[in-house]
Each structure stands twice: as structure tokens, then as C-alpha cells.
Amino acid sequence: MLPLTENPARLIGVFEKKGSIEPGKDADLVVLDRAWNVRRTIVAGESVYEA
Known part of the structure; x- marks a missing residue:
């Protein structure tokens, strides 16, 4: 499966x-x-947000 971000x-x-x-x-x-809520954001391999 290809990530949704590969083509862009x-x-x-x-x-x-x-x-x-x-x-x-x-x-x-x-x-x-599953409800499309952001649960975690990782920038440059470091977790910067976690719900």
C-alpha cells in the first residue's frame, strides 16, 4: 500500500x-x-504533540 503522501x-x-x-x-x-482527529504529531522524529 502506498502512503497518501507519496504522489503529492x-x-x-x-x-x-x-x-x-x-x-x-x-x-x-x-x-x-478513526474519526480523523489528530492524536500525535512527530516532527523530525521527535514527538511534539500528543492528545
Whole structure:
């Protein structure tokens, strides 16, 4: 399964650093629950928000 962010990252030319979870990438993530509420935000691999 491809992440929903891969194609947009490719379109704007940043897929080498963003758009998927892989070693060497920026590690910026948003974790959502089933109701689409933000549960956690991770920036540069560090948790910056947790509900």
C-alpha cells in the first residue's frame, strides 16, 4: 500500500526527503484516529504533540 503522501511529494519534487516512511527521510508524521482527529504529531522524529 502506498502512503497518501507519496504522489503529492513526487509532484512537487520532494520525495527524496518526504512522502513516505523510510530511513533518511524527514520523519514528519501526523497520527489520526478513526474519526480523523489528530492524536500525535512527530516532527523530525521527535514527538511534539500528543492528545
